Amino acid sequence: MGSVNHRPDRRTTGTNTSTTTRRTFGAATLATVASSVAASAASSVLPRAARGEGGAGKLKVGVLLPRSGLQSLIGQSCQKGADVAPELLRQRLGVELELMSADTESNVDTARSRAERLIEQGATVLVGAFDSGHTAAIAQVAEQHGIPHIVNIAAAPQITEQGNKFVFRNFPTAGEIGRNGLALLGDIIRESKAAPKTAVFMHVNDTFGQSMAKGIAALLPKMSLPFKLLETIPYDPAAKDLTVEVTRAKATAADLLLLVCRLNDAIILRREMIKQRWSPMGVVSPGSPGLYEEQFFKVLGKHADGCFTNTVWFNPKNEITQAFAAAFKKRFPKDDLSYHGINATYTFDALLIAADAFKRAKSTDPKALAEAIRQTKIPATERVTFGGAIRFNPKGQVEDNQSVVLENIGGKPRVVLPKGYAEATLAFPAPKSG
Amino acid sequence: MSLPSLSVIANVAVSGALTGTIYGLMALGLSAIFGVMRLVNFAHGELMTLAMYAAALGFERYALDPFVCMPLAVVVLGGLAYLLHRGLIARFERRSTEARMLLMLALGTIIGNLLLLSFGPEARSVQPAYALDSLAWGPLLVDKSRIYAVLAALAATGGLVAFFRWTIMGKAVRACADNPLGARVAGLPVAHLYATTFAIGTACVAVAGCAMSTLVDVTPSSGPAFTLLGFVIVIVGGLGSMVGALLGGLLIGVSEALAGVLFAPSAKTMVSFGLLIVVLLVRPHGLMGKAQA
Numbered sequence: 001m002g003s004v005n006h007r008p009d010r011r012t013t014g015t016n017t018s019t020t021t022r023r024t025f026g027a028a029t030l031a032t033v034a035s036s037v038a039a040s041a042a043s044s045v046l047p048r049a050a051r052g053e054g055g056a057g058k059l060k061v062g063v064l065l066p067r068s069g070l071q072s073l074i075g076q077s078c079q080k081g082a083d084v085a086p087e088l089l090r091q092r093l094g095v096e097l098e099l100m101s102a103d104t105e106s107n108v109d110t111a112r113s114r115a116e117r118l119i120e121q122g123a124t125v126l127v128g129a130f131d132s133g134h135t136a137a138i139a140q141v142a143e144q145h146g147i148p149h150i151v152n153i154a155a156a157p158q159i160t161e162q163g164n165k166f167v168f169r170n171f172p173t174a175g176e177i178g179r180n181g182l183a184l185l186g187d188i189i190r191e192s193k194a195a196p197k198t199a200v201f202m203h204v205n206d207t208f209g210q211s212m213a214k215g216i217a218a219l220l221p222k223m224s225l226p227f228k229l230l231e232t233i234p235y236d237p238a239a240k241d242l243t244v245e246v247t248r249a250k251a252t253a254a255d256l257l258l259l260v261c262r263l264n265d266a267i268i269l270r271r272e273m274i275k276q277r278w279s280p281m282g283v284v285s286p287g288s289p290g291l292y293e294e295q296f297f298k299v300l301g302k303h304a305d306g307c308f309t310n311t312v313w314f315n316p317k318n319e320i321t322q323a324f325a326a327a328f329k330k331r332f333p334k335d336d337l338s339y340h341g342i343n344a345t346y347t348f349d350a351l352l353i354a355a356d357a358f359k360r361a362k363s364t365d366p367k368a369l370a371e372a373i374r375q376t377k378i379p380a381t382e383r384v385t386f387g388g389a390i391r392f393n394p395k396g397q398v399e400d401n402q403s404v405v406l407e408n409i410g411g412k413p414r415v416v417l418p419k420g421y422a423e424a425t426l427a428f429p430a431p432k433s434g
Numbered sequence: 435m436s437l438p439s440l441s442v443i444a445n446v447a448v449s450g451a452l453t454g455t456i457y458g459l460m461a462l463g464l465s466a467i468f469g470v471m472r473l474v475n476f477a478h479g480e481l482m483t484l485a486m487y488a489a490a491l492g493f494e495r496y497a498l499d500p501f502v503c504m505p506l507a508v509v510v511l512g513g514l515a516y517l518l519h520r521g522l523i524a525r526f527e528r529r530s531t532e533a534r535m536l537l538m539l540a541l542g543t544i545i546g547n548l549l550l551l552s553f554g555p556e557a558r559s560v561q562p563a564y565a566l567d568s569l570a571w572g573p574l575l576v577d578k579s580r581i582y583a584v585l586a587a588l589a590a591t592g593g594l595v596a597f598f599r600w601t602i603m604g605k606a607v608r609a610c611a612d613n614p615l616g617a618r619v620a621g622l623p624v625a626h627l628y629a630t631t632f633a634i635g636t637a638c639v640a641v642a643g644c645a646m647s648t649l650v651d652v653t654p655s656s657g658p659a660f661t662l663l664g665f666v667i668v669i670v671g672g673l674g675s676m677v678g679a680l681l682g683g684l685l686i687g688v689s690e691a692l693a694g695v696l697f698a699p700s701a702k703t704m705v706s707f708g709l710l711i712v713v714l715l716v717r718p719h720g721l722m723g724k725a726q727a
Contacts, residue, residue: 248694276575
């Protein structure tokens with residue numbers, strides 16, 4: 001849901017004045033070849049047959065996800081939702097989807113070139129790509145080629161604020177996530193009758209983290225929450241050590257830690273909190289990944305408990321969700337859907353939107369598909385994720401995605417609010433870890 | 435933003451000094467290899483990563499504590515490094531500096547990609563029972579892993595210094611460093627001594643890697659950052675100077691930590707590179723390095 005800072009492997013020789021860059025020649029050669037391939041793909045007019053026009057019975061969907069690199073675990077989690085989709089959607093909607101999966105390698109440039117390649121290979125819809133930076137790059141490619149791009153997960157507002165005609169997002173913007181997340185934080189405080197007086201805000205310093213930070217800074221004064229924000233601490237998404245950051249946050253003696261994170265940094269940060277014996281009333285994420293992922297529980301064990309995420313989620317009461325959960329269990333018997341809650345379900349819903357549009361458009365022509373997507377009206381009970389009906393506004397944004405409060409209890413993320421959907425009782429302040 | 439309290443600064447400085455000591459050991463290996471052979475080891479970070487993987491796999495598969503795994507990693511990686519030098523690197527001894535650099539870059543790339551192929555891109559962590567424990571001395575709070583890691587690093591550093599000062603082979607290696615031609619004329623087995631030095635430098639990295647594995651996660655792409663850090667430290671400390679490498683490690687560790695708490699966490703890396711530029715401007719041969727005539 002944000003970009004990763006791509007760091008080139010640059011190394012100086014440290015001798016004389018000459019500078020040697022690692023893999024310079026290989027990288028330069030590859031880059032040259034890749035860019036010329038991409039350029040030729042972009043400049044060529046794709047044959048209609050390659051786009052599957054002419055009433056072919058199968059919709060070719062390019063699914064772009066970060067299945068390797070820094071965000072690999074989350075990308076693979078999203079992929080599981082995609083893998084379940086073709087069979088389930090064939091059964092429910094009677095349409096055939098052919099998935100063309102591509103790995104963005106947690107890298108913006110790769111995301112862009114893979115999108116080009118998928119279009120060249122005949123994809124007429126793109127889905128992806130979890131990370132806001134990657135998604136923005138793919139959106140550009142989709143827009144240039146006139147191919148609809150359905151965003152599964154990505155929160156940076158600009159993705160649907162730039163007048164794109166072929167970009168559609170059924171996922172809240174960072175501002176919406178922040179607003180929903182802070183509103184739910186108010187619910188936690190009201191429900192528990194606990195009263196944190198101060199908070200410190202730590203966030204990952206990338207596209208998503210910065211968007212969230214801006215949103216939260218703007219929203220906090222308007223939300224009538226009982227605490228005062230003492231300090232905001234951004235940190236490197238690729239940080240291997242967060243000792244200094246946590247020391248600094250702990251030094252504020254804040255009652256509450258507001259955290260916008262990703263997975264690896266969330267684990268490092270939580271470990272450091274335990275080492276530094278810092279137990280605020282709660283670690284609350286107003287809508288970021290990390291704290292509810294399977295790896296977080298695997299690595300941290302009991303120390304994963306007591307963390308809260310106010311986030312979009314799946315709606316367990318919908319029949320389609322139950323069908324999805326059953327198909328997911330059948331396809332991935334060792335996986336628990338709770339650990340793939342957002343990733344798998346929002347990716348599935350993106351494919352549901354594609355399949356629904358394909359069914360109505362009765363064509364694989366990208367323009368017809370885009371028009372059909374624009375007219376989407378999937379009722380709240382017919383979607384897997386939690387929210388109102390899926391309808392796109394003129395900017396291509398779905399506005400009614402709602403959030404829940406997840407609390408890590410007994411090694412699993414459990415819905416604790418809203419009460420109507422609660423699987424467990426809210427425990428706030430969080431029990432002391434360890 | 436108000437100034438952090440003294441206890442916060444002290445905690446951060448101690449933590450930075452401890453981490454810096456491990457950095458210092460890592461850079462010591464780099465410095466020893468350069469000091470004796472004038473070989474710029476661009477594969478240093480990947481060798482460190484290899485040691486971290488050895489520790490992670492030993493822990494995952496055989497429940498071996500990384501500090502128990504350490505002697506094994508030293509022997510295996512040191513032995514491999516010796517063979518690598520005798521079999522490949524020595525063949526480039528008379529080649530240009532650039533050719534030797536490219537060789538080491540190639541080796542580093544191969545190691546990184548082999549790790550990626552073998553173990554995938556996921557981060558691996560080593561979490562022994564004491565991983566989340568910390569010790570408190572008044573306001574100071576230091577995590578146990580860091581203390582153990584530093585003790586191991588100090589022991590390895592002491593061993594290395596003792597080797598170079600008081601053993602015949604150590605003196606022979608120093609003779610090679612001072613005057614390779616003279617060493618050959620005197621009948622010293624220079625090829626063997628160079629390979630031994632490369633093995634010892636790699637053994638330092640093996641200790642640093644096993645120690646570091648208890649503090650940070652490792653991925654196949656961790657190597658370049660370690661190599662870069664190693665070069666920053668040895669350039670600040672003085673290329674070829676063992677004391678300089680340790681001093682450089684401490685300096686970088688403490689200054690990064692203090693910059694993070696006094697200015698902004700994002701200033702950490704900026705400060706170490708700023709320090710590098712200042713040293714290059716004011717004292718181009720590094721804090722403890724000797725100016726070339």
